[in-house]
Amino acid sequence: MSLNLTGTATGVGTGGDTLTTDLNTQFDAADMVWVGTSAALVWIMIPGIGLLYSGLSRKKHALSLLWASIMAVGVVSFQWFWWGYSLVFSHNTKGNGFIGTLQFFGFKDVLGAPSSVTSVPDILFAFFQGMFAIVTGTLMVGGACERARLLPMMIFLFLWITIVYCPIACWTWNAEGWLALLGALDYAGGGPVHICSGHGALIYALVLGKRNDPVAKAGMPKYKPHSVTSVVLGTVFLWFGWFGFNGGSAGNATIRAWYSCVNTNLAASCAALTWMFIDYFRFGRKWTTVGLCSGAISGLVGITPAAGFVPIWASVIIGIVTAIACNFAVDLKTLLRIDDGLDVYALHGVGGAVGSIMTGIFAADYVNASAGAEALAISGGWINHNYKQVGYQLAAICSVVAWTCVVTAALLMIMDRIPFLRLRLRAEEEEMGTDGAQIGEFTYEDNEMYIPEPVRSNTSAKVPRPTAIDDQINENSDSAPSSEQAGQPAEKVVV
Secondary structure (H helix, E strand, C coil): CCCCCCCCCCCCCCCCCCCCCCHHHHCCHHHHHHHHHHHHHHHHHHHHHHHHHHHHCCHHHHHHHHHHHHHHHHHHHHHHHHHHHHHHHCCCEECCCCEECCCCHHHCCCCCCECCCCCCEHHHHHHHHHHHHHHHHHHHHHHHCCCECHHHHHHHHHHHHHHHHHHHHHHHHCCCCHHHHHCCCCCCCHHHHHHHHHHHHHHHHHHHCCCCCCCCCCCCCCCCCCCHHHHHHHHHHHHHHHHHHHHHHHCCCCHHHHHHHHHHHHHHHHHHHHHHHHHHHHCCCCCCHHHHHHHHHHHHHHHCCCCCCCCHHHHHHHHHHHHHHHHHHCCHHHHHCCCCCCCHHHHHHHHHHHHHHHHHHHCCHHHHHHHHHHCCCCCCCHHHCCCCHHHHHHHHHHHHHHHHHHHHHHHHHHHHCCHHHCCECCHHHHHHCHHHHHHCCCCCCCCCEECCCCCCCCCCCCCCCCCHHHHHHHHHCCCCCCCCCCCCCCCEECC
16 A cells, blocks of 8 residues: 655644655755765765774784774764754854754654755755764874773763864854854865864873873884784775765765765875885885875875865865875884874864865856856955955864864863873783773784693604593593693694
């Protein structure tokens, strides 16, 4: 029996009664398919971050960083359902665009009404934007690499997404957000995702303090990546998922979405080559794989706020400039004496700020208008003679940096004074490694293992006569003796 769908969509609340109204007719099916597919692509970025961070870390901490990426999926997904989506994308705000209301608390009424991006329904937009929140949280906890306790990390992540990320995302992306009304442009998350996560990670690293390193007592600890293969795999996942991150941020399946994908790929490619060439001349005349991957990520970060606004030729400039800035920003941790071991601040904090400024310079009204009837008009940047746009971008950068640093520091210092929420591992636990001290599992089981008897070949051999010790052991125990018990040296088998 077919439904009698003769009702009319209300456009508010749930959008209407699904038993009497076809809510899908309000939206273009292609738009919904593309945004939903993009959300799945963005999800792939989350384990990509875990692989990247794990590969850059030392072996005894490698699993904890993979763990953190999957943990972030669980914690932030629940937070987004609980009140995160409502605080960012409720259809009205409080404080003159500062924060959303609890209109959608617990996903109440999140169904078929047009979302803040009117081309897709609330339920789809909530799914898509939830992925951005998870990515931001996963990036931020990278500042705690190799020295943070995991229970406080989970609690901190929930609180940080609530009181740091959600207000900034509301300012930027909610139609009533104060930065959006001011005129700041942020296509896919230069401020809410990258500047926010980069500076959050920097403060996390600052409050935790420097990793224990008996060699680098005065300077910053510096270790070689334990698995460049994991670094490459993480970069591949991130680059691939970024097509959903930027392409889906168009909110539709128009030419603008594909334009932003081309910008994304080109900026990443130019940045990867730039970083690799810089490292070739700065460090030992080697074409480093880690440099190539770091450059690609810096380019992806730099193009994020600009991808749907700037001409394709501008993505080449953005990729090159962002790679140069981020490459030299890696040295800032030594000057600041903050042990940001995974360079989250250099890549995301600095890269996001550079990309946001470049957006103010290169944003073009005709690129934005490639979305056709679904486009919202902009005045463009310097190339449209809108010279005040860079001022708006700087205002957005400064507000995001100030809010992130102050609130993150306050939250961490309060938590660290609560005994059971102590943030950092003890010295002996850090020496053992986060994997052993906090998880009890390991990425690699490289401990030397022993077997109770020598390894014998398949060829026939004369069986030795049992000794008196063998007879005594067989009488007193059902288990086979070890080679040490039998008076023989243990034969070691490395697994």
